[in-house]
Amino acid sequence: MSKNFVKIDEERCKGCGLCINFCPKKVLSFSEKFNSKGYHPARQHDPDNCIGCGFCYMMCPDTAITVFKDTAKV
Ligand code: SF4
Ligand code: SF4
Numbered sequence: 001m002s003k004n005f006v007k008i009d010e011e012r013c014k015g016c017g018l019c020i021n022f023c024p025k026k027v028l029s030f031s032e033k034f035n036s037k038g039y040h041p042a043r044q045h046d047p048d049n050c051i052g053c054g055f056c057y058m059m060c061p062d063t064a065i066t067v068f069k070d071t072a073k074v
Helices: 018-022 055-059
Strands: 002-008 028-030 042-044 065-072
Touching: 002 042, 018 028, 018 055, 055 065
Parallel strands: none
Antiparallel strands: 002 065, 028 042
């Protein structure tokens, strides 16, 4: 089954929240845990509703997000 989803490099993320604010489907949020820099990284809490639009990828100033569109999730 093909799916849309994103992977977020938690160590690159500085918790700015831009991806969370711009996601049209509101499927991103802050993780409760901290990365090694002391930030709450973004996470995708609802991949089933991701449309693979790439807005999060385009907004991220730290290139921490990779978007997978119509990809077989393993
Ligand atoms: S690809 Fe689009 S829908 Fe999916 S998490 Fe990113 S901004 Fe949200
Ligand atoms: S836009 Fe990038 S740096 Fe900012 S919270 Fe999202 S993943 Fe982290």
